[in-house]
Amino acid sequence: MERALADAITEERKWFRQLEETNRKLNELNVKQLRTLNLFTKYVPEAVVKKGLTAHEGSLFHGEKLDIVALFCDMRGFTSLSEDLSPDTVVMLLNTYYKMMEEVITTHAGTVKGYQCHHSECDRSKHKRGNRIEFWASDRG
Helix, strand or coil: CHHHHHHHHHHHHHHHHHHHHHHHHHHHHHHHHHHHHHHHHHHCCHHHHHHHHHCCHHHHHCCCCCCEEEEEEECCCHHHHHHCCCHHHHHHHHHHHHHHHHHHHHHCCCEEEEEEECHHHCCCCCCCCCCEEEEEEECCC
16 A cells, blocks of 8 residues: 555656646746747837737738828927937937827827838938927727
């Protein structure tokens, strides 16, 4: 009887180790998938990623007719302001602005498709108003 109990305990420990190893591998896979998803959502709007993950494989490659809105926003005084700031501060300022604008757009079920700055195209002597930032937004992801 003792031998059977010892064998059962040994078998249980073996299964427990296998379960722990399987759990460890699943956790590693989950971490890798989250990293991939986070990287992907840096370049593709989150609503589009979610739609892609839930859509049928074949439906991802069909065209879709959408009503869209394009927002053109002038950051008045940005050029003169940016001339007096460090590059890091300019980047921080723009990132804050983009984040705030994107939050408003996504709150209203919009998707930001891209940002475009025309600073390099501006002739500062002719265009005193600064940079124009374009947001492309749609009512569906």
